[in-house]
Amino acid sequence: MRILVVDDEAVQRQMLSGFLEDLGYEVIEAAGGAEAVAKFKNEHINLVLLDHRMPDMNGDQVLEEIRSLNPRVPAIMITAYGAVDTAVRVMKLGAVDFIEKPVDLQRLLKRIQELEQDISVDTDFEQVQQELEEVELPVRIIGSGRAIKEAVSVARRVAPSPWSVLITGETGTGKELFARLVHGLSMRRDGPFVEVNCAAIPENLFESELFGHIKGAFTGAVSNRQGRFEQARGGTLFLDEAGELPDALQAKLLRALQEKRITPLGADREIEVDVRIIAATNRDLKELAAKGEFREDLYFRLNVFEIHIPPLRERREDIPELVEFFIRKYGAGNTRMSEAALDMLMKYDFPGNVRELEHIIQRVVTLARSPVIKPSDLPPDVRSGQRDNYAALSLESRLAAIERDEIVKALEDADYVQTRAADALGISERVLRYKMKKYGIKGRRWRG
Numbered sequence: 001m002r003i004l005v006v007d008d009e010a011v012q013r014q015m016l017s018g019f020l021e022d023l024g025y026e027v028i029e030a031a032g033g034a035e036a037v038a039k040f041k042n043e044h045i046n047l048v049l050l051d052h053r054m055p056d057m058n059g060d061q062v063l064e065e066i067r068s069l070n071p072r073v074p075a076i077m078i079t080a081y082g083a084v085d086t087a088v089r090v091m092k093l094g095a096v097d098f099i100e101k102p103v104d105l106q107r108l109l110k111r112i113q114e115l116e117q118d119i120s121v122d123t124d125f126e127q128v129q130q131e132l133e134e135v136e137l138p139v140r141i142i143g144s145g146r147a148i149k150e151a152v153s154v155a156r157r158v159a160p161s162p163w164s165v166l167i168t169g170e171t172g173t174g175k176e177l178f179a180r181l182v183h184g185l186s187m188r189r190d191g192p193f194v195e196v197n198c199a200a201i202p203e204n205l206f207e208s209e210l211f212g213h214i215k216g217a218f219t220g221a222v223s224n225r226q227g228r229f230e231q232a233r234g235g236t237l238f239l240d241e242a243g244e245l246p247d248a249l250q251a252k253l254l255r256a257l258q259e260k261r262i263t264p265l266g267a268d269r270e271i272e273v274d275v276r277i278i279a280a281t282n283r284d285l286k287e288l289a290a291k292g293e294f295r296e297d298l299y300f301r302l303n304v305f306e307i308h309i310p311p312l313r314e315r316r317e318d319i320p321e322l323v324e325f326f327i328r329k330y331g332a333g334n335t336r337m338s339e340a341a342l343d344m345l346m347k348y349d350f351p352g353n354v355r356e357l358e359h360i361i362q363r364v365v366t367l368a369r370s371p372v373i374k375p376s377d378l379p380p381d382v383r384s385g386q387r388d389n390y391a392a393l394s395l396e397s398r399l400a401a402i403e404r405d406e407i408v409k410a411l412e413d414a415d416y417v418q419t420r421a422a423d424a425l426g427i428s429e430r431v432l433r434y435k436m437k438k439y440g441i442k443g444r445r446w447r448g
């Protein structure tokens with residue numbers, strides 16, 4: 001593996017290269033930003049160690065340049081001690097990690113070894129890119145529309161970092177699924193994933209629930225009890241419905257996050273907890289913070305990174321794939337949707353998002369009396385919720401819905417002879433087949 005070590009200070013540079021070369025790594029040195037970019041262009045590099053502060057070009061710029069040249073090559077930023085804002089910024093710019101000065105060589109080595117497993121030394125960039133995209137996700141996330149792909153890509157990038165992640169989206173959009181994804185892609189994947197539903201815990205029990213209590217701390221505390229924070233040690237604490245956190249608890253939570261210590265109720269000393277926080281909310285925390293209904297400092301702590309999952313009605317292109325997935329999930333692999341039924345689903349608004357779609361499919365395949373699901377098998381809400389225009393959709397959804405309609409029309413006009421339909425649409429048969437698959441259009445008409 002070839003490592004590019006970038007630092008303007010010769011001593012620091014030599015210290016790093018010496019250490020890495022002794023371990024058998026091939027090292028290329030650069031004494032400044034411009035030189036680093038030039039070498040990155042001309043040599044095959046697998047990893048970049050980048051000092052943030054250099055006289056000719058700052059680390060942000062160098063990082064941006066090399067990311068634009070080849071985003072698949074990981075970069076570790078070396079930052080000044082305690083420069084949290086720099087660290088957060090470079091992580092957002094795509095650094096895979098940052099290491100504070102003075103560099104802890106053992107920690108650096110450990111991180112390099114972890115990265116090594118992900119780095120293919122293959123020189124074929126296309127192949128590396130392909131492989132990385134295909135690395136199996138720890139949870140199944142269906143959807144190949146742009147929105148979900150983007151959310152998965154953000155999750156991949158933030159997962160290895162120590163930062164808090166805020167997952168936003170309406171009810172049923174998959175926030176918990178994404179929380180599990182981030183956990184499963186992180187170094188904490190073998191640690192616990194502990195969930196706290198902030199909306200479900202009575203206010204007077206909240207503190208004990210999160211931080212635990214010792215015997216006798218209050219009436220009814222008959223024994224010591226571990227809080228969720230402690231249970232999540234070495235893993236991830238998932239704060240679901242974080243917008244519902246009671247006021248008094250917000251301050252205490254903030255302190256726990258800042259100091260990485262908690263005090264169980266009634267205890268006289270603090271305990272250390274190493275926990276990564278993922279919060280989810282279907283409310284607009286930013287707006288709540290602006291209105292003074294949520295602590296702004298806590299909001300910023302939780303929202304180092306945001307993963308936003310758009311409602312299903314804004315990414316209808318994912319509906320056919322989800323339908324297929326849920327049909328199989330509920331053991332009805334032989335059942336299929338009629339064209340007309342799928343059409344209705346494509347046009348429905350799904351106020352309950354993916355969860356609602358899942359329930360619909362579950363119910364329908366259980367009750368269906370024939371292997372082909374007809375519009376009349378769908379719940380009344382879906383049948384009456386038909387829209388007659390595409391106005392309220394996002395542009396991508398609108399185009400997808402229009403394209404799908406056009407393809408169905410062309411196929412019907414051509415009696416489902418694909419060569420003729422493709423001709424009429426002015427596309428190749430191969431493209432037609434691809435699009436039919438994408439939109440869940442069956443090769444012949446299913447009369448519904």
Ligand SMILES: Nc1ncnc2c1ncn2[C@@H]1O[C@H](COP(=O)(O)OP(=O)(O)OP(=O)(O)O)[C@@H](O)[C@H]1O
Binds near residue numbers: 142172173174175
């Ligand atoms: N992209 C997806 N692929 C496969 N399954 C999904 C997807 N999105 C959501 N689901 C499924 O939909 C259901 C609801 O998802 P989840 O519980 O993660 O939603 P949520 O956003 O946490 O909802 P709430 O706000 O109501 O808590 C789950 O069964 C989940 O597995």
Ligand SMILES: [Mg+2]
Binds near residue numbers: 175176240
């Ligand atoms: Mg949830």
